[in-house]
Amino acid sequence: xxxxxxxxxxxxxxxxxxxxxxxxxxxxxxxxxxxxxxxxxxxxxxxxxxxxxxxxxxxxxxxxxxxxxxxxxxxxxxxxxxxxxxxxxxxxxxxxxxxxxxxxxxxxxxxxxxxxxxxxxxxxxxxxxxxxxxxxxxxxxxxxxxxxxxxxxxxxxxxxxxxxxxxxxxxxxxxxxxxxxxxxxxxxxxxxxxxxxxxxxxxxxxxxxxxxxxxxxxxxxxxxxxxxxxxxxxxxxxxxxxxxxxxxxxxxxxxxxxxxxxxxxxxxxxxxxxxxxxxxxxxxxxxxxxxxxxxxxxxxxxxxxxxxxxxxxxxxxxxxxxxxxxxxxxxxxxxxxxxxxxxxxxxxxxxxxxxxxxxxxxxxxxxxxxxxxxxxxxxxxxxxxxxxxxx
Amino acid sequence: xxxxxxxxxxxxxxxxxxxxxxxxxxxxxxxxxxxxxxxxxxxxxxxxxxxxxxxxxxxxxxxxxxxxxxxxxxxxxxxxxxxxxxxxxxxxxxxxxxxxxxxxxxxxxxxxxxxxxxxxxxxxxxxxxxxxxxxxxxxxxxxxxxxxxxxxxxxxxxxxxxxxxxxxxxxxxxxxxxxxxxxxxxxxxxxxxxxxxxxxxxxxxxxxxxxxxxxxxxxxxxxxxxxxxxxxxxxxxxxxxxxxxxxxxxxxxxxxxxxxxxxxxxxxxxxxxxxxxxxxxxxxxxxxxxxxxxxxxxxxxxxxxxxxxxxxxxxxxxxxxxxxxxxxxxxxxxxxxxxxxxxxxxxxxxxxxxxxxxxxxxxxxxxxxxxxxxxxxxxxxxxxxxxxxxx
Numbered sequence: 211x212x213x214x215x216x217x218x219x220x221x222x223x224x225x226x227x228x229x230x231x232x233x234x235x236x237x238x239x240x241x242x243x244x245x246x247x248x249x250x251x252x253x254x255x256x257x258x259x260x261x262x263x264x265x266x267x268x269x270x271x272x273x274x275x276x277x278x279x280x281x282x283x284x285x286x287x288x289x290x291x292x293x294x295x296x297x298x299x300x301x302x303x304x305x306x307x308x309x310x311x312x313x314x315x316x317x318x319x320x321x322x323x324x325x326x327x328x329x330x331x332x333x334x335x336x337x338x339x340x341x342x343x344x345x346x347x348x349x350x351x352x353x354x355x356x357x358x359x360x361x362x363x364x365x366x367x368x369x370x371x372x373x374x375x376x377x378x379x380x381x382x383x384x385x386x387x388x389x390x391x392x393x394x395x396x397x398x399x400x401x402x403x404x405x406x407x408x409x410x411x412x413x414x415x416x417x418x419x420x421x422x423x424x425x426x427x428x429x430x431x432x433x434x435x436x437x438x439x440x441x442x443x444x445x446x447x448x449x450x451x452x453x454x455x456x457x458x459x460x461x462x463x464x465x466x467x468x469x470x471x472x473x474x475x476x477x478x479x480x481x482x483x484x485x486x487x488x489x490x491x492x493x494x495x496x497x498x499x500x501x502x503x504x505x506x507x508x509x510x511x512x513x514x515x516x517x518x519x520x521x522x523x524x525x526x527x528x529x530x531x532x533x534x535x536x537x538x539x540x541x542x543x544x545x546x547x548x549x550x551x552x553x554x555x556x557x558x559x560x561x562x563x564x565x566x567x568x569x570x571x572x573x574x575x576x577x578x579x580x581x582x583x584x585x586x587x588x589x590x591x592x593x594x595x596x597x598x599x600x601x
Numbered sequence: 602x603x604x605x606x607x608x609x610x611x612x613x614x615x616x617x618x619x620x621x622x623x624x625x626x627x628x629x630x631x632x633x634x635x636x637x638x639x640x641x642x643x644x645x646x647x648x649x650x651x652x653x654x655x656x657x658x659x660x661x662x663x664x665x666x667x668x669x670x671x672x673x674x675x676x677x678x679x680x681x682x683x684x685x686x687x688x689x690x691x692x693x694x695x696x697x698x699x700x701x702x703x704x705x706x707x708x709x710x711x712x713x714x715x716x717x718x719x720x721x722x723x724x725x726x727x728x729x730x731x732x733x734x735x736x737x738x739x740x741x742x743x744x745x746x747x748x749x750x751x752x753x754x755x756x757x758x759x760x761x762x763x764x765x766x767x768x769x770x771x772x773x774x775x776x777x778x779x780x781x782x783x784x785x786x787x788x789x790x791x792x793x794x795x796x797x798x799x800x801x802x803x804x805x806x807x808x809x810x811x812x813x814x815x816x817x818x819x820x821x822x823x824x825x826x827x828x829x830x831x832x833x834x835x836x837x838x839x840x841x842x843x844x845x846x847x848x849x850x851x852x853x854x855x856x857x858x859x860x861x862x863x864x865x866x867x868x869x870x871x872x873x874x875x876x877x878x879x880x881x882x883x884x885x886x887x888x889x890x891x892x893x894x895x896x897x898x899x900x901x902x903x904x905x906x907x908x909x910x911x912x913x914x915x916x917x918x919x920x921x922x923x924x925x926x927x928x929x930x931x932x933x934x935x936x937x938x939x940x941x942x943x944x945x946x947x948x949x950x951x952x953x954x955x956x957x958x959x960x961x962x963x964x965x966x967x968x969x970x971x972x973x974x975x976x977x978x979x980x981x982x983x984x985x986x987x988x989x990x991x992x
Contacts, residue, residue, distance in 0.1 A: 211797055211826055212764070213856055214735070217710045222859040226667060247659035255662065259650045268638035271646065271838035276617060307698055307842075307865040314864050318734060319608045323714075340863045343709060344605070373603070406602055435602055447662035449870040451698075465604055468613040472731045473705050474698040478869045479840040 220342040224335065224564035232558035238590035240577040241558040243383065243533060246508075249501045250447050251488065258487035266483060274479035276471050278305025278454070282486040286440070286454055293424070296431045296438075302458050304466055305477045309414055309441040309453030313340035315473065316374070316410060316437065316455075319465045321346045326372035328407075330358065332536075332565035332574065334383045337376055337412065346373075348567035353385060355527075357393030360400065367404055374408035374437075375401070379428055380416040381532025384565045384576035388530055394428045401433060408462070409433055414441040414453075417498050419531035420506030435459060442485060444533070445498055450481040504580075505533065511584035512577065512591060519595035526577075535577045536562075539598065544571035551601060557593040611733040615726065615955035623949035629981035631968040632949040634774065634924060637899075640892045641838050642879065649878035657874060665870035667862050669696025669845070673877040677831070677845055684815070687822045687829075693849050695857055696868045700805055700832040700844030704731035706864065707765070707801060707828065707846075710856045712737045717763035719798075721749065723927075723956035723965065725774045728767055728803065737764075739958035744776060746918075748784030751791065758795055765799035765828075766792070770819055771807040772923025775956045775967040779921055785819045792824060799853070800824055805832040805844075808889050810922035811897030826850060833876060835924070836889055841872040895971075896924065902975035903968065903982060910986035917968075926968045927953075930989065935962035942992060948984040 225241065232239040262270060277283070283300035290296045306312040313336065321327065321344035329338070331350035338348075349366040352359040358377070366372060379389045389397070401409055409429040416424070429436035441453040457463055470476070512535055516526050523540025537559075539545060545561040552558060562574035579587055616632065623630040653661060668674070674691035681687045697703040704727065712718065712735035720729070722741035729739075740757040743750040749768070757763060770780045780788070792800055800820040807815070820827035832844040848854055861867070903926055907917050914931025930936060936952040943949060953965035970978055 211711075211799065211850065211853060213710055213852075214713050214716075216713075217856045217860060220859055220863060222855075223862045226862060244664055247663050250659045250662040252654060252659055252662065256651065256654050260647065263643060263647050268641045268643055271641040271643065271840040272638050273635055273834075273839045307869075310863075311865045319604055320602075322605050322607075325605075336863075336866070339859075343860065343863055408602060443664075447871070448664045449662040451865060451867070451869045459602065461604075462602060464613075465608045468611055468730075469608060469734065471614045471617055472611065472701070472727075472734055473864065474702045474842060475727070476842070478698075478842045478872055480838070480872060481869055 239558040262483045262487045279482035306453045308451040309439045312455045315469045317341040317344035320373045328366045328375040335564045357389035385536035386527045386529030386534045408435045410437045412439040415532035421530040508579040511587045512579040515588045515591035521599045533580045539573040545575040630949040653874045653878045670873035697844045699842040700830045703846045706860045708732040708735035711764045719757045719766040726955045748780035776927035777918045777920030777925045799826045801828045803830040806923035812921040899970040902978045903970040906979045906982035912990045924971045930964040936966040
């Protein structure tokens, strides 16, 4: 049996692969990217299932429209108009099977083999994997403390056949970094002269801000080729796989709809009804506040432990929200080499390599704080610091 | 904005597009392909949600494995081993977001641009759409009353870069035809000399047999490159989007898993838990018997009405199960031309065209009987017959 070039070129997920070893009960794992299950509103969702079945019965279980459950799309439109003044309607939204599916659909719809994708370096590895299926050329642009490096961005925009830019503007995965207002405006100013290049702002963590104030999107609401991706995975429940694409570009959305028909006809409508019922019968804002409080404490516990234990030369980001801290080892030490030693000491993280489209044996690593208690975080960072001192 | 060649080449679903006009309450529609919602076990599924939450709580809502919920995969393996002696394990199964997703994943994993796909003519239009995204060359093989035309199959197998054969062996969509035992054996005899070519048997309707006895798969259980696709959409509920791929080829399944990671990380785990609970706490066989009884009566009502009303020269298939009858107009009259006239008379069907990869203005049409009562079926076929007499 011969396989396609696109699948031979596409790496399987490093994180999903190491989960098999990092999942052992002895291991303190900062490797995952899982929301804390104590944040899932299980009983409220149960109530919503029962109420939605009472109200709509068999409609929850029938085939449905490809674009998604209209009242859920309306809820999302209202929320984004209220929070960000985007001026969108329900028709500017397609519900996807998690925002991961949105990444694959956009790659399929926009990219011919060899076309350019401009991506943050380091960038979200799930996006790299999804885009690989379209066999692109990646143009990485360094993600600095305040956002994309502008000179590199300008250079990348001049590359032949660059089709879109992929960004995670808030509490980025893997770095936890957030674009400043100044950097958002500077990126916008550059992009407004490239009306054919799509700006994708993937924002699954935006609501989980425990410090500072929410900032407007870079392109959302003001660039004609703006695409915003959102998700309920980090605020309600990832297991239901409900994300969405927002774009006012009708032609793009028509093609995305066709690609989604081919991909899975439509997103699980049972879960869409349940989620919509949940959102409209509960104090969603209060629920999110609880998650923010939880993650803020966990982030602080990790930052305190890093400060307390880490040897000189190790540096790290200070996230204002989201789920991740990004650490850098001194002397260009390979974090991937350190990974197997860490596993021997029953402590896990994600080495930086899979977040880069070019570089290997980078000295960076991703630490997740949302899946461990402050006590476990302290113990884990202590073990990690001892290791970094030793090698 | 420029779009990819693959999406420009991919048609949007003819059926999903006409649903907007055929959905009007005045229209008698035989155009859909919807299971009858009275067959959905709504109250049993509600019980399963509540029981599954009691037992597994937040696990229903967390991220999960790409291959799918292990107990559900085990249930499927046991069932197929029992019914078809396939000798498979849970590891030979990947749960997909409906069997539609399986089609897209297989196209992505197996087909480079221009590679060959051998497909029944007429064939399932959702499969044609899914495969188009991989930019293949289609080699259509005529589907006759008893299965594929063997001479055309042999010829197609000799084409350069033919990668797989796509079949629906039981109550095919769109024709309702079923491969006979003799034809299954003859196809197997030919294919066993082509070990590099994958045989896909897509079988969403197989359990819905209201006449005759179940037949073994063509390749399943005996061809090394066999792939069977299954679904719970036609027997439990399509809205939960749960299908599956069965194959003993490890290399293929590893690539499918990577493509699925990129596509949507994993299938909705909430629904997988609920479905597994439903399957293991209810008399599934009795439930399916009720659907068979319902659809058998509806099929007979349509066959009787066709016999009673249709003018001479119109012919149709006599399905032993499933959801569709396929009619052929005399004198090569275009069913597509007839479609708009039918809509004026408030009667809808699917003209044959979208089921062909080459031909246009074919004289064939698909009639679905599962969504209408026997009385409505009688009235609808009467209207249709009057139309066919007139033009």
